[in-house]
Amino acid sequence: MSVKHLDHLNLTVRNFDESVEWYGRIFGFEKVEEDFQDGVHWGVIRSGDALLCIYEYPTPEHLDRFAARDRGLHSLNHFALRITDADEWLATARREKLKINYGGEVEWPNSRAWYVNDPTGWEIEVVHWKNDEVKFAPLAKAER
Numbered sequence: 001m002s003v004k005h006l007d008h009l010n011l012t013v014r015n016f017d018e019s020v021e022w023y024g025r026i027f028g029f030e031k032v033e034e035d036f037q038d039g040v041h042w043g044v045i046r047s048g049d050a051l052l053c054i055y056e057y058p059t060p061e062h063l064d065r066f067a068a069r070d071r072g073l074h075s076l077n078h079f080a081l082r083i084t085d086a087d088e089w090l091a092t093a094r095r096e097k098l099k100i101n102y103g104g105e106v107e108w109p110n111s112r113a114w115y116v117n118d119p120t121g122w123e124i125e126v127v128h129w130k131n132d133e134v135k136f137a138p139l140a141k142a143e144r
Contacts, residue, residue, distance in 0.1 A: 008044070008051035009079055013120045016041045016056035022119050023052065026096060027081060050081060062121040078115065078123035086112070086128040110135045 013019040020043065023029035027047050034043035041056040068075035083089050093100065093114065101115040101123065111129045118124060129135070 005049065008053050010053040010055070011120070011122060012057045012060065013054045013118075013122075014056070014058050014062070015119065016043065016054060018119050019054055019056075020045055023047075026092060026098070026116075047081075064121060064123065076122070078125050080113075080125035080127050083126055083128050084132055089114070089126055089128065109137055 020029070020031050023045055024031075027050075029045040029047040029050075029052065032044050032046045034041075036042070042054065044051055044053050046052075063071065063073065063075060065075045065077040092098075093116070098116050101117070104114070106113045106115070110133075111127050113125050113127045115123055115125050
């Protein structure tokens with residue numbers, strides 16, 4: 001058995017409708033499922049093969065990875081969305097006046113990335129692979 005790909009990410013959000021609208025406007029996500037369970041508004045949004053399951057919890061405090069680390073808590077550092085058109089992404093970021101974290105574009109050996117936050121505060125890495133090819137340098141042997 002092997003894993004084909006990550007099926008979905010399950011997140012809590014402060015406001016369900018605001019999050020659905022934001023992910024739709026920024027990344028083209030569309031709501032494909034919505035319900036209430038035990039009084040909680042939840043749903044699934046989809047863009048291509050990327051699925052996010054979001055649950056509305058308006059009152060909990062959101063801790064970014066740095067605040068969680070300082071409190072001795074585990075957290076989600078960020079999740080990444082792979083894009084195929086960097087120019088379109090940059091036009092969207094400008095149009096929406098998105099704050100790009102870490103001083104702007106980050107160059108990796110085989111990709112470039114931009115880090116933004118959604119309305120709840122979740123950090124998202126927007127990654128564009130060179131030639132749309134996921135490629136890594138060979139692993140170095142660990143020193144013993």
